[in-house]
Structures are given as C-alpha cells and as structure tokens.
Amino acid sequence: MQPYRPNIGAAIDLIETPSLLIDLKLMESNFSVIAETYSHTTCKMRQHAKNIKCPDILWRQREIGGTLNGVCTAKVSEAEVMVEGGIRDILVTSEIVGGDKQRRLAYLAKRADMKVCIDNKTNLNSLSLIAQEIGSEIGVLIEVDTSMGRTGIRTPEEGIELAKLAESLASIKFLGVMSHQTVDGFADKETRFIEGKRYIDKCLVVKTAIEKHGIEVAIVSSGETFSYDVAPQIEGVTEVEGGTYALMSGPTKYMEEFSLAGKVLTTVIDVTETEIVIDAGLRCLGGPLGSTPTIEGQDDLSFVEMHDSYSVLIVKGENIFEIGQTLFICPSQQDILVNRWDNFIGVRDGIVEVVWNISARGCHH
Amino acid sequence: MERPTSKPIGHHYLGLDTPTVVVNTDLLKSNIKNAKSSLYGTSCKLIPNVGTHGTAEIARYQTNSNHDLPVFVDTFQQAQSFANNGFKNIIIESPPVGVGKVESLQRLVSTAHITVSLSSLAHLDFLKHFPMENISVLFRIRNKSDSVGIGTHQELLELVKLLVEHFTIYWKGLITVSKGSDSLEESFKEILSAEAFLQSHFFTSNELLINTSNQPLSKAHPTLPSKITGLISGNYPFEVNGSVSACSVVSTVMSTPEPGRAYIDCGQKAISIDRGIPSVVNYENALIEKMSAEHGYLVFNSADINLKIGDKVLLRPANYSDTFNLYDFINLIKDDRLELVIETTARGAFK
Structure with missing residues (x-):
C-alpha cells in the first residue's frame, strides 16, 4: 500500500503518528560539521548509504561539502538504488558472494565507478571471471579486520597475497585497503582518538606491506562516525566511511558536535495511573535484544514493554500525560530503525518541507 | 524497496537471492489445519x-x-x-x-x-x-x-x-x-x-x-x-506447538576467515533479533553468536562442520512477525521449488 505522505507545508501537529521525522536544520548542521572538518584535508568523507538509504539525503551532504562525491553501500541492491539516484562512485563495503550478485555488481560497473571489498581468493577469482564475461571492470579493496572480529583478512601476509592476485586478474582493478571499526559504550574524545588510531593503524600496516611489494595502494578507506576527526589526521587515510552522523542515535550521543536529527513522532493512546501507552512498537522502532529507545525531554518516562504496534512506558512521579498528546522518540539504533520505514518526513521550524522515499529500504540482496 | 527475487517460478529455493524469507506452503497449510482442529x-x-x-x-x-x-x-x-x-x-x-x-x-x-x-x-x-x-x-x-x-x-x-x-x-x-x-x-x-x-x-x-x-x-x-x-x-501458520517451522530465512556464507567461524549475509536488517537470536536450521551444532546490522556471526565446531563461502544457511526467526516486517516479498515454496512470490502489502503500515 502507498506509504503515508503528509502535505508539504503542513504543521508538525497535523502529521499522523507514528512517523519518522528528520529535523532538517539539525541534519544540515551535522553535514556542516563534516564539510568543515574535511574542507582542507586530502582525506574526504565517503558517506555510508546503509544508514539512510536515500539518495536525496546523500546528495544534500555532497552539496554542503566534505565528501569525495562517492558513497558506500552495504549491499549490491542498495548500490543499484544509489546508481538510479544519480550517484556514480560507490564502494560496496561487504563481500559480494554468489554469481548472481556479482553479475549485478559487474553490470553496475558499466554505469558507475564500482568498488567492492574482498577478503579471499575464491571470491576475487569469481568476480574477475564474471566481470570479464560482462565486459566491465570492478575496483577492489582488501578488507582488513581491525576490531570487529568479523569479515576481513587477519594478517598483512594475506593482504599481500590478495593484492598480488588482484593485480594479476583481468577486469579487476586493485585499489587499496579498507576496514570497519567500532568502540563500545560511551567514548570520550581521548578514547576515540586512541582507539580510532589504533584500529586505522592496523589497516595502514597492511597498506605498507603491500606497497613494499611494489603494488600501489591508492585508497585507504577507514574510520567511521566515531573517528571522523581522527582519520584525517592520520597520514595515508584517503577516505572515511561515516554514516551514523547524519541522523545520529542514542548510543552515539557522546559525539556532542552532532545532533539527533532523526526521531519518531508518536501519540499517547492510553493512560493509567502510572503508565502511558504510545502508538509506536517494535515493528517501527526495533529493539534488538531488549534495548529500548528514550523519549526526548522526558527523563521521567521509560519503556517497560514493547509490543508489535505499541509500547508501554512507566511514569516516574505524577502521571500528567494525556491521551492524544504527542512525543518524540529518540531511537536506540538508527540504521535498523530506518530500514523499517518507507519514507522520511523532513521538517523545518515545525513545518513539513519535504517527504523523501527511503528507496533502498529492505534492499537485503 | 527490495525487488522480488530475480529467479523464476520453479527455481530451487536455495538458489534464491539471499537473504530472503521463504515459507513452505505444505507446512503452512497443515499448520493452519492443525491449529483449527485444536x-x-x-x-x-x-x-x-x-x-x-x-x-x-x-x-x-x-x-x-x-x-x-x-x-x-x-x-x-x-x-x-x-x-x-x-x-x-x-x-x-x-x-x-x-x-x-x-x-x-x-x-x-x-x-x-x-x-x-x-x-x-x-x-x-x-x-x-x-x-x-x-x-x-x-x-x-x-x-x-x-x-x-x-x-x-x-x-x-x-x-x-x-x-x-x-x-x-x-x-x-x-x-x-x-x-x-x-x-x-x-x-x-x-x-x-x-x-x-x-x-x-x-x-x-x-x-x-x-x-x-x-x-x-x-x-x-x-x-x-x-x-x-x-x-x-498470529504464529500458527508458521509453527504449531513447537512443530517444524514453515518459515525460514535463507542466507549465504560470505566469509570464513577463521576455522569454526563463518559470516553470513543476513544481519538484523534481514532477520529481527528484537525478541531473540534466530536458530540455525540446517547445521545442527552451529549457532548464531551475534548479529550486526548486515552480518550474522556463525560459530561451529570445524571438526564437525565444513562451511565454505557460498554455502547456504537456513535460519529460523525468533519471532515471525518481527521478521516479516522487514520484507516486502515472501517466497512461497513447494517441494523445495519457488511456487509463488507474494507481497507483504501491510508491511510498514504502522499507523
């Protein structure tokens, strides 16, 4: 069915709930932080599309500045949406396995500058064969596992072998190395700089090892939102894969220069002596393994139960909430929440300015 | 939104684009019948x-x-x-x-x-x-x-x-x-x-x-x-009283960097962990250790299981509703073949 779209120009209190809203001023302020940080650096932001899944928003960051005019995606199908949205430089940050997906990637490479990460020879050989068959060229970056304990090579030696193989294969262009990182919990600036540098340095060790074998490493794609200001200070890093900073979420509140721009508008649909019920539940908010969002400006409210389409919140102190009252929910995890919605409602000064389709929603393949 | 599977009707379900959700129509019908008979x-x-x-x-x-x-x-x-x-x-x-x-x-x-x-x-x-x-x-x-x-x-x-x-x-x-x-x-x-x-x-x-x-x-x-x-x-078409699940998510192994560990292309965006971690259907002693937004972390004893890149891993959702909520299309299968692709028209209907 057609997703709900409020009228452009409507006041915020006319928006039906639950709805996913973007405060455009706050999002643009987040984008300006990036533009300023990267204004005089050779390292640039390669914004991650997996967080917002909407080419229009990625274009907005490009207009404001700080980017290298390309984006990351997590999946081939997301990349297809971005190419359809006019973006022509894409790094797919997951290994692409299986002939069908590799074929889709190879065809995309006829329309855009496509890059993909690799961490093993089987995958690389298969990519080369398919790209040859289709007549395109795919850029590859070796993924280095620097902290996630997930995909990616574990040693520089593996990186050298893969780089050599990539150099030897037809329809493959070896471009460099990349990595993902994360920090757990609340990270102050000192922690971010120490941990961020430590992880990125692991990636640079692989770069140096490969270069020693006479292979050029043109791209080092590393760093995330938490290290957006760390990476450009490290020589050799050419781009940063940040995504969360656009809208932000609860767990990254420690990045005070960025504001929470994406929130869910909800309505109180029932009130008891000590609790309220709101019309937003797990389906639209998500709550991985029991994690819960918060309510903006309401420290006296906390989630006690989340059901399919509603949630129950307990009120500390006197319950002065009323049925029909609206509240803003601050998400606990942004990108899995965005993936559940079909559009963003962009609001400025309390007025609906734009409705964007989240066109890569559900792009799992 | 995601496109439906690129595979034709009659294609083997393990060959569908992954991650994807499949429902076995025979089990679905028999579950519905059993639930009504209860x-x-x-x-x-x-x-x-x-x-x-x-x-x-x-x-x-x-x-x-x-x-x-x-x-x-x-x-x-x-x-x-x-x-x-x-x-x-x-x-x-x-x-x-x-x-x-x-x-x-x-x-x-x-x-x-x-x-x-x-x-x-x-x-x-x-x-x-x-x-x-x-x-x-x-x-x-x-x-x-x-x-x-x-x-x-x-x-x-x-x-x-x-x-x-x-x-x-x-x-x-x-x-x-x-x-x-x-x-x-x-x-x-x-x-x-x-x-x-x-x-x-x-x-x-x-x-x-x-x-x-x-x-x-x-x-x-x-x-x-x-x-x-x-x-x-709501659950009974997919599982009656702990019976074999009629619904699973098909995923693909995308990386095997260490023995006993494999990373699949199905994370929290393709199977919800809001009410628990999914279980592995087709490898008895393999477990999902955790899930990030895009990846599933699979652990197993490499002496018993040999998982290679490209292998298919079937996951049983901890909650069906939470998982259907992530997909625009459901693949109905019969005798392991794609029978029909149906749209989750009420997906995302949060209001």
Missing part, C-alpha cells in the same frame, strides 16, 4: 492475527478465502491494506486516537465491518465526533499479564452504559490480551469475571475474545471455558 468441539473460533505476516495471500489460506470471517490487525493502515484486498470483517487492536486514525476509520467502514478495541472514555470521545455505521466496539480489559485496558468492573460498566445509551455504535463484547506463557488461565478468569459483572447489570457480551499473543494453542484448549468465543493468534 479448537474442534468448542464454540470458540480461531481469529487469525494477519498483522503477523501482512499478506493477503496467507490470510486467504487462514480464512479459506471467506472474506466475511474476522481477521485481526494491529493498526488502521494494516486494516486498510486487508480491506483493499477484499477482507470485510476486520478487528483492529489500536484505539482510534487522533484525527488521522478516525478519518482512516471513516474510509474503512465504507468497505468493511470494522471492530475497534477501546479502553477509555477518551477513546469513545474520538468516535462521538464522527458518527459512523458498520462499526462495532470491543472493550479491552486488563489482566495480570497485561496492564493495558480498563482497570475496574465499575469503569467498564460505565463505558458500556455510555456506549449503549448514547452512541449508535454496536457494542460487541470484551477482549483481553494474554501475555506471557502462563497467563491464559488468568485471562480467562478476568474476562469471565468482567462478563459476569456486566451480566448482573443486564448487559450481555456477544463476544469474549482472548488475544493469545502467539502462545501455543494447545495450552488454551484443555482449560478453554465454553463462553470464550474467539482466540486470536
């Missing part, structure tokens, strides 16, 4: 919570394509989706709070009979300003497992009186939600007690409905009081 000999009907899957096709299996039978949904948008697909008797869990939802209700009643679940005077007030026909009301009452609903018999009586005496809307009966594994009997007790109280004041409930919150129906049957007229359940 209520044979009672006057209680099984009301499908079709919001669980959000598809008209599966709802038709559940109702034998009889669109006059009641179906249950969570939201007004879901109701609209099923009304658009011809369903004519829809119970909505959410109360119509706000102008938008009341307007939705006005649109809905032009094509279907709608029953709404209310629990306060404020809810009734929303209906008062928009007089309608083709609409019924259930009052939702609390029980020990569910704090949402009308708290006392006296409040209930006042609402029933108000509705019956001052509204043109039909009062159908009572509903309560049984949450938690051992709360069914409590729910029976609460709803019967409320019904008896109303009866003593000469108000008769035609319907006494229990939303089972997907608890196994076998738990309800042995103690099911004869006055209960309906059990609402």
